[in-house]
Amino acid sequence: MSGDIELVGSFADEHECIHGVEALRGSKIQPARVFTPFPSEHLTEALGYGRSPVRKIVLAGGITGVLTGIALTVGTSWEWNLIVGGKPVVSIPPFIIICFELMILFGGISGLLGFIFNAGLPEVGEIEGYNERFGSDRFGVVVRCPESDSGRVEALLKEAGAENVYRESA
């Protein structure tokens, strides 16, 4: 909304940052984004996020890998129906190894691509509210709110332990 402003609360401690997010959400204010120097499960919970869809992408990748393995081994054996040493044309135990390796390969590639896609990478532009210290030793909570709410937001963040609350853009 054009009349909104962005307030950034900077925290020195992960748990104070989590308290800040909980306080905001308790007041029906959802932070626009939170910057942290490392992943925090508690923060993800505090923000009310569900599980990442990456797991479904990895599952789909793994299943595709197994099916590719079956197609490759069974398909090529059927294509050239040659019995070697009296063994069955479709020998399940050795083919499981190929299917297993392809499951891991496709699952892994899907995981990386799923992460990159869902995380919005590559991120070419600047993200509003980003401060280089948020990658190092500070936690940043960015809140977009109407000008009239800024006092309340600032008070909530400071009460939770924010070292500093500043206005990012008008």
Add this chain to the structure above:
Amino acid sequence: MAAAADRVEAPSYADVDRSVLRLIAGLPGVKYWAWIGFNATLVAIAAFLWIRQVYVGMGVTGLRQPTMWAVYITTFVFWVGIAHSGTLISAILFLFRTRWRTAVYRAAETMTLFAVATAGLFPLIHVGRVWNAYWLLPYPNERYLQPNFRSPLVWDAFAVSTYLTVSAMFLFMGLIPDIANARDASTGIRRKIYALLCLGWKGTDRQWRHFSMAYLLMAGLATPLVLSVHSVVSWDFAMAQLPGWHSTIFAPYFVAGAIFSGVAMVITLLVPMRKILGIEDLLTPWHFDNLAKVVLLTSLIVTYSYITESFMAWYANDPIEQMTFHMRYYGPYGYLFWMMVLCNCIIPLLLFSPSIRRNMVMLFIISIFVNIGMWLERFVIIAGSLAASTVPSQWGFYTPSWTEIGILVGSFAWFIMLFSLFARFLPIVSMTELKEGISWLRQALRNDYFSEAQ
């Protein structure tokens, strides 16, 4: 527990950044480039020897019937084994939430990638006609005949290439937040390169949420992968009906040996690295103590495997199998077998002593012995079993040529050169995970976890 509280509260997140980022700041000095140049020279000599081998033919090696697998395949298995501890430390210990792994896992993971990359060269060197190496890939020939998927060599091609790809992706993913950190701390062209490598990472809640899930799943996938890869490598031998190779215990035996040699190699690399880079505060004796315990455990498993293997040969009462093992102990390669026992079974027992586990010089020496012992183990199994097989009239004992020795030495130089380049230009210690560890300790202290534990 007040003393412990003081100790863990002392480093801040910024301290971690300062300690790690100073390692990659500025340009390296003359000594560093001399070290890289020395290793590059050895690699160039190995490359020359390989080109000569391609030009002249495999006759320049010591490979003769019946011993057609020897130093090259031994070195291939050795490097694949070395790779395993990286994934053990980075993936398996990650799933178990083992705290001591945080400072060492990046170095171990880097070692994994470069060890697999080194291992992958050896089948290409060994096949002689390298231009036909693509026959291993699932690619039909002119009669539309695909590779034989029942062959353990094809399984190996799948397993090792999957391992290389997944290890590279796992390492890259873990590096992204740390490279972003390096980007924010640097300027000029270096900043641009780091910005490109970290894909513009900013550490938002959205990015971390998907990162955490993908990293967890990648660790979950890498865990069975690491166990499967060396099992598949062991089946290169175990699937063949050759006395000394055809054994059902090979898969767990090789996996334990791989972790044993790999963790020893981590110690070999980290002991000088912490001194040279001055990161004694990050890599403490506590980390080495834990690594040494893994070496000790796997040494005992390997020793147990040697005993089981010999027991089975005796108990099965098969004269040919018994002759193979007799030749292994007392034949022309017998001295290598007993050196292997000394290096892998006896010397690591010193690690029962806590003071030795925390003594860097002793650890370094023991780790070198383990590396030598594990290379010898593969040589004794591979070349020793082929040399003295079923029919004594066909026995033939192998001696490596200078070409093979030169390429073996070159492989070590190649590995060390890649590792040294990585350690100087990218974060070799994970800042992200160290900070996570600090946060965990702060929370534990806040909850008075340690006094409760007492």
